Amino acid sequence: MADIIVLGAGMVGISTALAFQKRGHSVIVVDRKQPGRETSFGNAGIIQSEAAEPYALPLDISTLFKMAAGISNDVVWSVSGLMRMTPALLSYFRNSLPGRHRRISQIYAGLTCRATQDHAPLIEAANAQNMISKEGLCVLYRDPRAFEEAAAAAERIRSTYGVPYRALAGVDYAAEEPALKVTPAGGIHWEPSWSCANPGALVEAYADLFRARGGEVLEGDAATLKQAGGSWSVSTAGGTQQASTVVVALGPWSPQLLRSFGYRIPMVYKRGYHGHYESRTPLRRPFMDAANGVVAASMQTGLRISTGAALVPLDAPAEPKQLVRGRQALGELIDLGRQIEEPQWFGTRPCLPDMLPLVGPSPRHKGLLFNFGHGHQGFTLGPTTGDLLAEAFDTPGSGVLTGLDPTGRIAV
Ligand SMILES: Cc1cc2nc3c(=O)[nH]c(=O)nc-3n(C[C@H](O)[C@H](O)[C@H](O)COP(=O)(O)OP(=O)(O)OC[C@H]3O[C@@H](n4cnc5c(N)ncnc54)[C@H](O)[C@@H]3O)c2cc1C
Numbered sequence: 340m341a342d343i344i345v346l347g348a349g350m351v352g353i354s355t356a357l358a359f360q361k362r363g364h365s366v367i368v369v370d371r372k373q374p375g376r377e378t379s380f381g382n383a384g385i386i387q388s389e390a391a392e393p394y395a396l397p398l399d400i401s402t403l404f405k406m407a408a409g410i411s412n413d414v415v416w417s418v419s420g421l422m423r424m425t426p427a428l429l430s431y432f433r434n435s436l437p438g439r440h441r442r443i444s445q446i447y448a449g450l451t452c453r454a455t456q457d458h459a460p461l462i463e464a465a466n467a468q469n470m471i472s473k474e475g476l477c478v479l480y481r482d483p484r485a486f487e488e489a490a491a492a493a494e495r496i497r498s499t500y501g502v503p504y505r506a507l508a509g510v511d512y513a514a515e516e517p518a519l520k521v522t523p524a525g526g527i528h529w530e531p532s533w534s535c536a537n538p539g540a541l542v543e544a545y546a547d548l549f550r551a552r553g554g555e556v557l558e559g560d561a562a563t564l565k566q567a568g569g570s571w572s573v574s575t576a577g578g579t580q581q582a583s584t585v586v587v588a589l590g591p592w593s594p595q596l597l598r599s600f601g602y603r604i605p606m607v608y609k610r611g612y613h614g615h616y617e618s619r620t621p622l623r624r625p626f627m628d629a630a631n632g633v634v635a636a637s638m639q640t641g642l643r644i645s646t647g648a649a650l651v652p653l654d655a656p657a658e659p660k661q662l663v664r665g666r667q668a669l670g671e672l673i674d675l676g677r678q679i680e681e682p683q684w685f686g687t688r689p690c691l692p693d694m695l696p697l698v699g700p701s702p703r704h705k706g707l708l709f710n711f712g713h714g715h716q717g718f719t720l721g722p723t724t725g726d727l728l729a730e731a732f733d734t735p736g737s738g739v740l741t742g743l744d745p746t747g748r749i750a751v
Pocket of ligand 1: 350370372373375377378379381382384387560561562590645686687688712715716719
């Protein structure tokens with residue numbers, strides 16, 4: 340019998356398993372797929388130390404109008420998505436008001452600022468340095484006024500949270516980025532962020548490290564989770580597994596499982612798509628085209644374009660219109676080359692209405708821990724919240740570390 344079962348083998352689950360293992364606990368990970376095959380597979384691969392402030396809902400009328408009218412490409416929505424997520428969206432809206440967003444950002448910045456430090460020993464031990472670039476992330480602006488506003492906002496982020504950046508005039512940015520075929524208005528270069536050329540493979544490398552250190556990853560369905568007496572059990576291909584503690588790290592699927600234990604977790608599901616291109620000139624560093632809400636990043640599989648948020652139900656069919664628009668927009672900036680044929684990937688950012696991951700013990704079930712809801716930055720934050728949770732576990736009396744408690748109160 341292991342001490343801990345971690346449900347979910349995405350970046351969050353595998354990093355959590357490694358963190359508990361490092362503290363001397365015996366750990367089993369259970370997933371219905373191989374490690375790193377869902378949301379952690381197809382993201383933009385950026386370890387976002389620059390993301391001090393989580394994405395708030397826009398509050399200004401013109402942005403809301405553009406979203407409502409389908410003009411904006413960074414956020415799209417469906418009626419069924421909005422209807423199913425109404426309570427979560429209303430709470431998200433309240434938490435986006437400046438005072439609350441400021442308090443939330445103070446916590447969030449404390450997580451993102453240590454993210455590269457928390458990944459570093461795992462990257463080294465997993466021998467994954469060849470996938471990592473430390474060139475930062477650029478945000479590209481086409482319009483001089485938007486660049487000016489972004490430079491002022493970047494300066495506020497630097498002075499508030501200490502995140503270093505460079506504001507690059509268009510000519511300087513074009514000189515640094517050989518792939519650009521036009522000179523933009525400018526770029527904000529966030530220097531401390533790292534990027535990964537194969538996010539799914541990094542999770543696999545971390546899972547291999549976990550196995551090499553004595554851990555087991557087993558195929559199984561988290562829906563078989565049961566509590567009996569003082570322990571938890573789950574059915575796997577390797578037989579029924581039992582442990583006194585179970586960690587729910589199922590990303591966007593976490594609320595589904597927890598409903599059967601009486602928890603109603605409000606979640607905002609923000610779907611994103613990616614596509615790959617045979618572009619011949621690799622990017623020096625990933626960049627986001629701010630006007631179109633798409634990110635371009637050189638990957639081992641080709642140049643990856645990934646999209647912003649589609650507010651649709653978790654099980655909605657694929658509708659990659661943001662990807663189509665994003666491809667058109669990015670084609671104006673760089674030569675994309677031929678599109679690589681592949682099944683259409685999409686994944687869902689699991690966002691909680693207070694923009695913070697929910698990390699800590701459940702309030703009503705002994706031995707049930709939460710670690711999910713990492714939204715736009717789960718690839719970044721997996722090792723950080725894994726480490727925080729494992730540390731709190733070994734510190735009796737600690738409560739919810741970040742995020743909403745399941746009654747909906749904000750723990751900020
Ligand atoms: C387009 C896009 C771009 C992004 N870019 C970035 C980025 O650049 N940087 C960043 O930090 N973040 C990024 N993100 C967000 C990031 O990908 C997620 O926050 C992160 O992957 C969530 O990790 P996770 O481990 O919580 O979830 P997942 O990776 O989805 O893992 C959950 C696991 O649970 C398993 N599972 C689900 N249900 C069951 C069940 N019933 N039984 C057993 N197993 C089950 C799944 O198979 C899966 O392996 C992006 C997301 C998208 C969509």
